[in-house]
Amino acid sequence: MTVKQFFKSTAFKCIITLTCVLLVSGIFLTIMNGLLAVSDAERFERAINKIYGKSVKTETVAVANYNDNATIDEAYRVKDDGNYLIKSTGKGGYDNGTVTCWIVVNVSGGAVKGIDKVVIESNKGQSYIDRVSDKALNQFTELYTDGIIYTQDLITNATVKGTKTAICNAVNGALDFVNALLGNVTEDIYAEFDFVEYIETKLTSHEVNEDGSITFHIVTKGLKEPSGFKVDITINADGVVTDYTVTENGSTSNTYVGQMHAGILDGTLFEGKDFAGIEAILDNGISLPSDNSGTEISTGATHSNYLCLYAAAFATKNYDKLIVDDGGNEGGGETDEGGTENE
Amino acid sequence: MGTFIAIVLSAVLTNNFITAKTYGICPFLGVSKKTSSAAGMGIAVTLVMVLATLVTYPIYTYVMVPLKIEFLEIIFFIFIIASLVQMLEKIIQKVSPTLYGAMGIYLPLITTNCAVLGVTELLIGDMSAILGNASMNIGWAVIYALFAGLGFTLVMIIMSGMREKLNYYKTPKAISGFPIAMVTACFICMAFYVFSLISI
Amino acid sequence: MNKYKKITLDGLIYQNPTFMLVLGTCPTLGLISSAFSSMGMGLTVLVVLTLSNIIISALRKVIPSAVRIPCYIVIIATLVTFARMFLEKFLPDLYDSLGGFLALIVVNCIILGRAEAFANKNGVLESAADGIANGLGFTVALTIMGVICEFLGKGSLFGAQIMEFKIGMLATPAGAFLVYGLCIAVFVYIIDGFERWRRVKANKLARENLLNAKEAA
Incomplete structure (x- = not known):
C-alpha cells in the first residue's frame, strides 16, 4: 500500500x-x-444552605480543641443570626x-442556648x-439541657453503641468549642476528685442537705457492654451511705438487669457502709480484677455491677471534700433560699 | 485483615452488585436461562471488571487528578473498557479457541454492562464506609472489583438454577418471560437483604 | 404525518423501552424507590437520547460504519458528562438523588439501541421525534413505577409524607424487581387485550360488509 492509497483508504x-x-x-x-x-466555595455554600434551609453569610472562626473526644475540623460564625456552625x-x-457531623449551635446573648441541628x-x-x-x-435539640449530651439518651436504631457515642462526642466537642469561644468555660469541680475514671464529671451534681448529709446525682460512663448509669447516693456526715437509688439502668437489656447483683440494684449492699466498707467488697481494693471472676459482684452483669460500685466509691471517698470546701457557703445559700420561701 | 474481610463481605453479600446496587441487570435477566451460560457470563464480567479497575484506577489517580481533567472520566473509562473488551476478545480467540467458544460470545455484550463502568466509577468515589480506617489504594480497588465480580457470578448462577426449574412450569402468557424472571429475582434479593443485617 | 404518529405510538406503547423491550433496567430498578429520582432519571435520559439521536443522525453520512459504535459511545459519553455538569450546577438535589446511575446513562441500552436501530438510518427530524417518544415512554414508565413503589414502600409521594402505613420491602431492590415484573405483566396483558379487541372488531366489520354486499347483490 502506497502512502497515497493509505490516505484514500477507509482506515484513514x-x-x-x-x-x-x-x-x-x-x-x-x-x-x-x-x-x-x-467551585469548592459554592459546594461549601450549598452544604451550609442544606443544613440551614436558607442561604446565610458566614465567617470563618479559628479552630482549636478543648475536648479530647472530638476534633473540631471547621468552624463558622453565621453573620445573620450569630449562631455557630461547627464541623x-x-x-x-x-x-x-x-463520625463527622455538622452542628448548628444556637447562640444568643453571648451564651449557648441549644442545638438547632445535627x-x-x-x-x-x-x-x-x-x-x-x-x-x-x-x-x-431536645436533649440539650446543661451543656453536654448524655450518650444514653440518644435513641437510634444503630445497635452498635459506638456510632452513637461518636456522634455524641462530636456534638459535645462542638459545644465545648463554642463555650470556650464565648468565654463560658464552666469549671469542673469534680475533676480533681478521686475515682473519676468512670464518672461523667460534667453531668454529675450534688446538693448539701440541711442535716449535713450530701446527696450525689452521679452519672457514670459506659464500660464495655453497659452504657452509663444514673445513681443517686446520699452520704451522711460520717461518710456512710444512707440512701442509694439507681434512677436509670445502663444495662444492655432487661436480661442483664436481671443478672445484676440484687444488693446493688436496691442498694442494700452499700447502705450503712463507709468507704472502707465499699472498698472491702472487692478483696483487692476498688479495681476490677482482669478476669472478672471470684468476687461478690461477678454475676452475669459484672460490668454493670462494677459501675454502680464505682459510683458508691466515688461518693463515699469524696464527700468530705465538699463539706470542707463549700459546705458552709452552699449550706448557707440553701438556708437563705429556704428562708425566703418561708416568708 | 479486618479491611479485607469487610471488603469481601460487603462486595459479595451485603452490597452485592445485583441484589443491592442493581448494577448489571441486563445480563442478569438476559443470559441467565442456563447455568453454563450464566457462569460463563459471570466469569467474563469478573475478568473485565478486574482488568478495567487495574487500568482505570491508576489512570484516574495518577494522570487525570494531577491534570485536573476529572470531568472527562466517563469518556476515558468507557473508552478504556471498550478497547479492553476488544483486545481481550482478540487475545482469547488467538490463545485458546476452547475458552473463546465458552466465553467469547459474552465479551461484546460486556462493553455496555453497567457493572463494569459501575465498579470503576464506584472505586474512584468515597469508599470510606467499607474501608474503615484503611486508605484506598490500587490493591484494595482490585480486591473489591474481584469480589464484586464473584458476587455477581454467584447471583447469576443462583438465578439460572431457579430459571431452569421454572421451565418445567407453564405460566400464563402475560407473566412468562421477563415478569416471572423478575419475581424470581425479587426472592433472591429478599434472601440477600438479610445479609445487610451483618455488621462489619 | 402518519409517520410521526407511528413513531410516537411505537416509542410510547408498542415498542415502549421499559415495558415491551425491557431496556435500561439498571437505573429503573435502582431508582424507582423514589418517584422524584425516577422521574428525574427519565427526563435526563429523554434529553440525552433526543440530543444523541439528533447528532448521530446528522453525522450518519460522515461516520464510516467500521467505527460507528466507538463514535456513538463518545458522543453519548460527552452528552452524559454535560448532563452531569448541568445537574450538579443547577439541580444539585436531583444530582444527589441519582448518584452513580447518572454516569451509567452512558451504558443505558436504550440510547445506544436507538442510535443503532433508528438514528443512523433516518433523518434529523424523525430521529428527534423518535428520541422524544422513546424518552417519554421511559419517563412515563419510570414515573408510574416510582409512584407505586414510593407510595406503598415509604408512604409518601415525591417526598411528601402522606400516610403512616408502608410496606418497607417495596422500597428495596427486591420490591423494585417485584413491582417492575408485575407492571410488565399488566402492561403486556392490556396491550394484548386491546389488540385482540381491535382484531375482533375489524373481523366483525369485514363480515358485516361482506354480508351487506351479498344482500345488495
Missing part, C-alpha cells in the same frame, strides 16, 4: 473521524467545565472509627450509620 477515514469526534467532544467538555464547574469529628466510634457528613468504619435517622438526630 476512520481514524480521522474518530479523532475529530474525540477532539470536538474534549473541547466542548473543557469549555463546559469552565462554565459549569462547581466536628467525634472519636470512640465502632472499631475506633469516627447533620452527619461522613464517617469512618461505621457500617450502621444509615440506621441513625434524621428523627434520631433531631433529638439533639
Whole structure:
C-alpha cells in the first residue's frame, strides 16, 4: 500500500473521524467545565444552605480543641443570626472509627442556648450509620439541657453503641468549642476528685442537705457492654451511705438487669457502709480484677455491677471534700433560699 | 485483615452488585436461562471488571487528578473498557479457541454492562464506609472489583438454577418471560437483604 | 404525518423501552424507590437520547460504519458528562438523588439501541421525534413505577409524607424487581387485550360488509 492509497483508504477515514469526534467532544467538555464547574466555595455554600434551609453569610472562626473526644475540623460564625456552625469529628466510634457531623449551635446573648441541628457528613468504619435517622438526630435539640449530651439518651436504631457515642462526642466537642469561644468555660469541680475514671464529671451534681448529709446525682460512663448509669447516693456526715437509688439502668437489656447483683440494684449492699466498707467488697481494693471472676459482684452483669460500685466509691471517698470546701457557703445559700420561701 | 474481610463481605453479600446496587441487570435477566451460560457470563464480567479497575484506577489517580481533567472520566473509562473488551476478545480467540467458544460470545455484550463502568466509577468515589480506617489504594480497588465480580457470578448462577426449574412450569402468557424472571429475582434479593443485617 | 404518529405510538406503547423491550433496567430498578429520582432519571435520559439521536443522525453520512459504535459511545459519553455538569450546577438535589446511575446513562441500552436501530438510518427530524417518544415512554414508565413503589414502600409521594402505613420491602431492590415484573405483566396483558379487541372488531366489520354486499347483490 502506497502512502497515497493509505490516505484514500477507509482506515484513514476512520481514524480521522474518530479523532475529530474525540477532539470536538474534549473541547466542548473543557469549555463546559469552565462554565459549569462547581467551585469548592459554592459546594461549601450549598452544604451550609442544606443544613440551614436558607442561604446565610458566614465567617470563618479559628479552630482549636478543648475536648479530647472530638476534633473540631471547621468552624463558622453565621453573620445573620450569630449562631455557630461547627464541623466536628467525634472519636470512640465502632472499631475506633469516627463520625463527622455538622452542628448548628444556637447562640444568643453571648451564651449557648441549644442545638438547632445535627447533620452527619461522613464517617469512618461505621457500617450502621444509615440506621441513625434524621428523627434520631433531631433529638439533639431536645436533649440539650446543661451543656453536654448524655450518650444514653440518644435513641437510634444503630445497635452498635459506638456510632452513637461518636456522634455524641462530636456534638459535645462542638459545644465545648463554642463555650470556650464565648468565654463560658464552666469549671469542673469534680475533676480533681478521686475515682473519676468512670464518672461523667460534667453531668454529675450534688446538693448539701440541711442535716449535713450530701446527696450525689452521679452519672457514670459506659464500660464495655453497659452504657452509663444514673445513681443517686446520699452520704451522711460520717461518710456512710444512707440512701442509694439507681434512677436509670445502663444495662444492655432487661436480661442483664436481671443478672445484676440484687444488693446493688436496691442498694442494700452499700447502705450503712463507709468507704472502707465499699472498698472491702472487692478483696483487692476498688479495681476490677482482669478476669472478672471470684468476687461478690461477678454475676452475669459484672460490668454493670462494677459501675454502680464505682459510683458508691466515688461518693463515699469524696464527700468530705465538699463539706470542707463549700459546705458552709452552699449550706448557707440553701438556708437563705429556704428562708425566703418561708416568708 | 479486618479491611479485607469487610471488603469481601460487603462486595459479595451485603452490597452485592445485583441484589443491592442493581448494577448489571441486563445480563442478569438476559443470559441467565442456563447455568453454563450464566457462569460463563459471570466469569467474563469478573475478568473485565478486574482488568478495567487495574487500568482505570491508576489512570484516574495518577494522570487525570494531577491534570485536573476529572470531568472527562466517563469518556476515558468507557473508552478504556471498550478497547479492553476488544483486545481481550482478540487475545482469547488467538490463545485458546476452547475458552473463546465458552466465553467469547459474552465479551461484546460486556462493553455496555453497567457493572463494569459501575465498579470503576464506584472505586474512584468515597469508599470510606467499607474501608474503615484503611486508605484506598490500587490493591484494595482490585480486591473489591474481584469480589464484586464473584458476587455477581454467584447471583447469576443462583438465578439460572431457579430459571431452569421454572421451565418445567407453564405460566400464563402475560407473566412468562421477563415478569416471572423478575419475581424470581425479587426472592433472591429478599434472601440477600438479610445479609445487610451483618455488621462489619 | 402518519409517520410521526407511528413513531410516537411505537416509542410510547408498542415498542415502549421499559415495558415491551425491557431496556435500561439498571437505573429503573435502582431508582424507582423514589418517584422524584425516577422521574428525574427519565427526563435526563429523554434529553440525552433526543440530543444523541439528533447528532448521530446528522453525522450518519460522515461516520464510516467500521467505527460507528466507538463514535456513538463518545458522543453519548460527552452528552452524559454535560448532563452531569448541568445537574450538579443547577439541580444539585436531583444530582444527589441519582448518584452513580447518572454516569451509567452512558451504558443505558436504550440510547445506544436507538442510535443503532433508528438514528443512523433516518433523518434529523424523525430521529428527534423518535428520541422524544422513546424518552417519554421511559419517563412515563419510570414515573408510574416510582409512584407505586414510593407510595406503598415509604408512604409518601415525591417526598411528601402522606400516610403512616408502608410496606418497607417495596422500597428495596427486591420490591423494585417485584413491582417492575408485575407492571410488565399488566402492561403486556392490556396491550394484548386491546389488540385482540381491535382484531375482533375489524373481523366483525369485514363480515358485516361482506354480508351487506351479498344482500345488495
